[in-house]
Amino acid sequence: MGTVVLPYMSGAVEPTLEDSLGRQNQFIAENLRRIYLLVYRMVGNVADAQDLTQEVFIKALQRQDQLKDTEKAAHWLSRIATNTAIDFIRRHRRVAFCELDGIRAPISTPVAQNPEQLLLRAEREALLEDGLQVLTARERAALLLRDVEDLPAEEVARHLRCSKATVRSHIANARTKFRRYLAKRKS
Numbered sequence: 001m002g003t004v005v006l007p008y009m010s011g012a013v014e015p016t017l018e019d020s021l022g023r024q025n026q027f028i029a030e031n032l033r034r035i036y037l038l039v040y041r042m043v044g045n046v047a048d049a050q051d052l053t054q055e056v057f058i059k060a061l062q063r064q065d066q067l068k069d070t071e072k073a074a075h076w077l078s079r080i081a082t083n084t085a086i087d088f089i090r091r092h093r094r095v096a097f098c099e100l101d102g103i104r105a106p107i108s109t110p111v112a113q114n115p116e117q118l119l120l121r122a123e124r125e126a127l128l129e130d131g132l133q134v135l136t137a138r139e140r141a142a143l144l145l146r147d148v149e150d151l152p153a154e155e156v157a158r159h160l161r162c163s164k165a166t167v168r169s170h171i172a173n174a175r176t177k178f179r180r181y182l183a184k185r186k187s
Contacts (some may be wrong), residue, residue, distance in 0.1 A: 028057055031074065035081045041132050041144055042085035052088055056081045078149050082141060082159045089137045131181045135174050138162075142170035143178075 001167050006133050029073045035056055040049035059080050138160060145156045146167070153171075 005172070023119070024061060027073075031077055032057075034074075034113035035077060037143060038078060038081050038149065039085045041129075041148075042082070042137065042141055043088060044133065048088065052084050053081070056084050059084065075151060075155070078151070079155075079159055082145060086137070086141060086160070127182070127185070131178045134177050134181050138175070139170045142167050143174040146171055 032053070036049060036053045039052045039056065040046065043049055049050065056077070060077055061112075063080075067073060135143065141160060142156055145151045145159055146153065151159070153164050153167050156171075157167045160167060160170075162170075
C-alpha cells in the first residue's frame with residue numbers, strides 16, 4: 001500500500017502513512033458535523049444521513065486527487081455531499097423526517113452561553129429543521145447550498161444540474177415557503 005497524500009495539506013514530499021492517516025482523520029473531524037447536517041437537511045432521515053455522510057467521506061478520500069485548489073476543500077466536499085444526497089433522493093424518490101434528539105451537538109463549542117442563550121439557539125434550530133420540511137428536495141438543496149454553505153448561484157446550479165435562473169427560482173420559492181411557515185408559527 002502506497003502513501004496517501006491529501007492535496008489540500010501542505011507538508012513533506014513523502015509523508016509517512018501515519019502522517020497521511022492523521023491528516024485524513026483531521027480533515028474528517030473538521031468537516032464531519034457540517035457535512036452530516038447538510039446531508040440530513042437534504043434527506044431528512046438520521047440513518048440515511050449517517051450512511052450517506054460515510055459515503056461522502058469515502059468518495060472524497062478516493063477522489064482527493066481531483067482537488068486542485070486547497071482553499072476550496074470545504075466547497076469541494078460540500079459538492080460531493082450534495083450530489084450524493086441528490087442521487088440518493090432520486091434513487092429512492094422519498095424523503096422521511098425524524099427527530100435529531102440525542103444526536104445534536106453544538107456546531108461550535110459554545111463560549112459561556114447561559115441557559116437563555118442555549119434555549120434560544122435550540123428554538124432557532126427547531127424552527128429551521130421544521131421549516132426545511134415544507135420545502136421540496138430541490139428547494140431545500142438550493143437554499144442550503146446558497147444560504148448555509150454560502151456557495152455562489154453558479155456553483156449551486158452546477159450542483160443541481162440546472163440553470164442559474166432555475167436556482168434563483170428554487171431559492172425564491174423556498175424563502176417564500178419558509179416565510180409562510182414562520183408566519184403560521186407566529187399566529
